[in-house]
Amino acid sequence: MLSACGPARFVEPLSKNENAIGIDLGGPMVKVPGLATIPIPFSSVTYGRGVSNNLTIHGSWYTTAAVFGVAQIGGGATYGAWKSKNQKHGASAMLGFNTAIDVFENNFKFWPQLDAHYFYKYNFRSLTQDDLLNKGGRPSANMLYVGIGSWYELSSVKAHGEKQETVVVPMLNLGHDLNWKKWTFKTELKLLAPFSSNEDIVLDYISLTGKKGATGLYFGLIRRF
DSSP, X not given: OGGGOOOOOOSSOOOTTOEEEXXXXXXXXXXXXXXXXXXXXXXXXXXXXXSSSSEEEEEEEXXXXXXXXXXXXXXXXXXEEEEOTTSSEEEEEEEEEEEEEETTTTEEEEEEEEEEEEEEEEEEEOOOHHHHHHSTTOOEXXXXXXXXXXXEOOOSBOGGGOBOOOOEEEEEEEEEXXXXXXXXXXEEEEEEEEEEEOOSSSSOBOOTTSSEEEEEEEEEEEEEO
16 A cells, blocks of 8 residues: 555645646655665656636546556545635645556455645745636745545455455655646655554565654646646
8 A cells, every 4th residue: 555655636726627737756765775765666647627716626547557567546536625815824635546456466456535734835926917817816836735644445354365454544744836837846755654564564665653654755747727
């Protein structure tokens, strides 16, 4: 499950009828013997559309997984639950899912997902007449965000027929969006499964919590239109 995670999607919902396409690269940090400590270079492509100014639907395709014969997709809806009058502060919630199908072994996995985020926007840029007419007057600004999320393991058994003891897999994340008029450069640090042991598994995961979970590092580029 650590390898299936990606960064947060659309922490602040898009404007109504606004579209966006993004690419992400990154994953859990691992120690590569004789080389360095690096994030696993998982990649994904995401599309989102603003249904309203408070609701965005989105879907993702995990391109690196596809190279290894795993058809993995994710989807969800982000709802803007609250925003301050000056638009600098806000909170959102995301309900979504992730699926993975191993085309060689015919295995299928499905994980529901629930996230919540708080964001703070700074360095506001002035609105143009085009912004006022087409985007509802939303000013452009850079954004810091922090969130908590959880994946839910529905299977009662793990690999090799072992009993599944972990049902809820929590995650904590801290991120930054560097915004231009049409582009966003995203960076995110994520604590993955911080209460689950990372010992006696194939990869040597690096975690801020020591022998629990893994720390993920992600980079992304988003184009709005």
